Amino acid sequence: MDNGAGSYRRFLDGDESAFDDIMKELFDKLVFFIDRYVHDIHAAEDIAIDTFSDLVVNKHRYNFKVTLKTYLFMIGRSRALNYIKHRKRIDFAELSEADNTEDDIHSLEEIILADERKRIINNALESLSEDMRVAIHLIYFENLSYDEAAKVMKKNRKQVDNLLYRAKKELRIILGKDGELLL
Amino acid sequence: MRNFEERKAEIFLRSEKRIKLKKRKRRQLLAFCIPVCLLGIVSIALIPALPFVSDDAAYENNAPVSDDEVIADEDALTENAQDFVLLEIKELSGQSQQYYTITDTKQINDIFTKLDAIVSSYVSLDDISGEFSDSSAEDTQSNTLKNKGGYIITITSSDGSERTFSLTDNILSDSRHNIEIKLSAAQLTELKSALRGDSK
Numbered sequence: 001m002d003n004g005a006g007s008y009r010r011f012l013d014g015d016e017s018a019f020d021d022i023m024k025e026l027f028d029k030l031v032f033f034i035d036r037y038v039h040d041i042h043a044a045e046d047i048a049i050d051t052f053s054d055l056v057v058n059k060h061r062y063n064f065k066v067t068l069k070t071y072l073f074m075i076g077r078s079r080a081l082n083y084i085k086h087r088k089r090i091d092f093a094e095l096s097e098a099d100n101t102e103d104d105i106h107s108l109e110e111i112i113l114a115d116e117r118k119r120i121i122n123n124a125l126e127s128l129s130e131d132m133r134v135a136i137h138l139i140y141f142e143n144l145s146y147d148e149a150a151k152v153m154k155k156n157r158k159q160v161d162n163l164l165y166r167a168k169k170e171l172r173i174i175l176g177k178d179g180e181l182l183l
Numbered sequence: 184m185r186n187f188e189e190r191k192a193e194i195f196l197r198s199e200k201r202i203k204l205k206k207r208k209r210r211q212l213l214a215f216c217i218p219v220c221l222l223g224i225v226s227i228a229l230i231p232a233l234p235f236v237s238d239d240a241a242y243e244n245n246a247p248v249s250d251d252e253v254i255a256d257e258d259a260l261t262e263n264a265q266d267f268v269l270l271e272i273k274e275l276s277g278q279s280q281q282y283y284t285i286t287d288t289k290q291i292n293d294i295f296t297k298l299d300a301i302v303s304s305y306v307s308l309d310d311i312s313g314e315f316s317d318s319s320a321e322d323t324q325s326n327t328l329k330n331k332g333g334y335i336i337t338i339t340s341s342d343g344s345e346r347t348f349s350l351t352d353n354i355l356s357d358s359r360h361n362i363e364i365k366l367s368a369a370q371l372t373e374l375k376s377a378l379r380g381d382s383k
Contacts, residue, residue, distance in 0.1 A: 019191075020191070023187070023190065023191060023194075024187075027190065041184065042184070045184055045185065045190075049190060049193050049194050049197060050197065052194045053194050053195075053197040053198040053201060056194065056195065056198035057198050057201045057202055057205065
């Protein structure tokens with residue numbers, strides 16, 4: 001599994017359907033990841049659309065040295081942080097959108113967090129710091145390697161390792177005996 | 184949340200807008216850069232053709248004068264000496280005064296050459312070839328000479344400017360440079376001979 005790099009190569013060669021494959025494989029995961037930062041599923045979706053449009057606009061910026069998933073997550077994180085930086089104090093959302101937000105998150109969670117173990121951990125993650133949350137997300141939910149997670153988070157491997165160690169320790173406290181089995 | 188097709192349409196719509204924006208920015212950048220580059224090229228091509236004095240050239244102009252240049256300046260000074268039209272000698276001895284006037288340019292030049300030879304060994308050439316104007320100095324020198332006795336020599340050039348020397352005992356004073364030169368016996372004799380013998 002090349003995490004979309006092969007599909008992107010086909011897209012660069014002119015195969016439009018390859019882009020659909022990339023979207024099907026990575027779009028929801030990217031939205032869920034960005035939501036870890038922005039805590040707004042609609043903004044996360046918007047940022048994910050912008051991140052994917054980067055693949056179309058700057059076709060030759062991706063150098064295939066990391067997986068496409070890692071590359072997209074790196075751009076997604078950067079855009080999410082940028083969004084947080086420039087976000088207005090008061091966010092306006094339509095009532096209809098606001099009503100649907102909870103449903104959207106749950107449907108996305110159902111897609112991403114297929115198994116029960118991940119859902120329990122996901123619920124416990126909210127009490128962790130952002131870095132710990134993101135590190136757990138990338139390693140346990142997205143199955144990225146430590147090196148890939150470090151690249152996405154712009155940290156070194158050791159820092160990611162430390163974050164995970166501390167995150168696990170806190171999760172064990174939060175989850176109790178169940179946590180021992182899950183982690 | 185959008186469905187798959189809506190997301191895809193949105194991605195390509197935004198991509199298209201961003202590509203257009205990118206192209207427009209590139210065009211704007213080129214529209215700015217091309218005239219600036221052309222202006223730069225034209226400037227580089229034109230500047231060497233302009234009459235231009237570099238700092239180096241200015242420095243060379245201020246460089247110390249060579250021996251050849253000194254000789255050339257001395258020649259110029261001799262040429263200036265030809266412009267003298269009048270030489271007045273006031274001889275003071277105690278309470279009596281005597282005036283002599285010389286209008287013969289050759290004779291004036293002869294006296295000036297003698298004075299100049301003495302003075303130029305003490306002051307720079309630039310100072311010697313300077314303007315001849317210090318009429319107030321004559322009064323001060325007169326007061327001194329009334330007591331001691333001596334000569335006041337005033338040389339007038341064709342443009343009206345004057346230069347005054349005074350001779351007391353064996354001291355020659357140049358009022359313009361405010362210097363006093365002690366003359367040797369030979370110099371004193373030669374100068375007095377030129378002033379007395381030839382002027383009478």
